[in-house]
Amino acid sequence: MRRERGPYRYRRMQMLEGASDDAYRPGVKPRGAVHCTGCGAVFRKGRWIWAAAPAGAEKRRCPACLRIAEGSPAGYISMTGAFFSAHRDEVLGRVRHCEQREKTTHPLERIMAIDAAKGGVLVTTTSVHLARRIAHALESSFKGALSLSYNHQDNLLRVRWSRAAD
Structure with a gap:
């Protein structure tokens, strides 16, 4: 006997659904460099890193500092x-x-x-x-x-x- 299978989701759809679950991590990445005023981390090239703040970087808090605050x-x-x-x-x-x-x-x-x-x-x-x-x-x-x-x-x-x- 063949068993009925329920509806399934494609793997890529599961990844898309889980992408914005965290309210502290916005779905849109900032365009330029961002310097965290709380911890000093820098958002550059799509990720947060420990580095010196580049000149003209936008100043805002990182998601971790927001959670802590x-x-x-x-x-x-x-x-x-x-x-x-x-x-x-x-x-x-x-x-x-x-x-x-x-x-x-x-x-x-x-x-x-x-x-x-x-x-x-x-x-x-x-x-x-x-x-x-x-x-x-x-x-x-x-x-x-x-x-x-x-x-x-x-x-x-x-x-x-x-x-x-x-």
């Missing part, structure tokens, strides 16, 4: 468990290292805050990509239980990482 993170990483309590500095060092590595080539990928939460720590990020990268780095380095929950409508990723004592 409005307190609207794209990623939440919750870290809990007895292992986390015992190795807190080591785990947070791994989190910061992931951010530093990512931020060197992608200025919009940043940690917004590291706050104490009930039974652990909550890290907020400016992008879902950094949150996912940190989540997989924690799982790779320290093992434990990892769950990722992505909300497509709000372009939001919630990560829960936990590990019991050895």
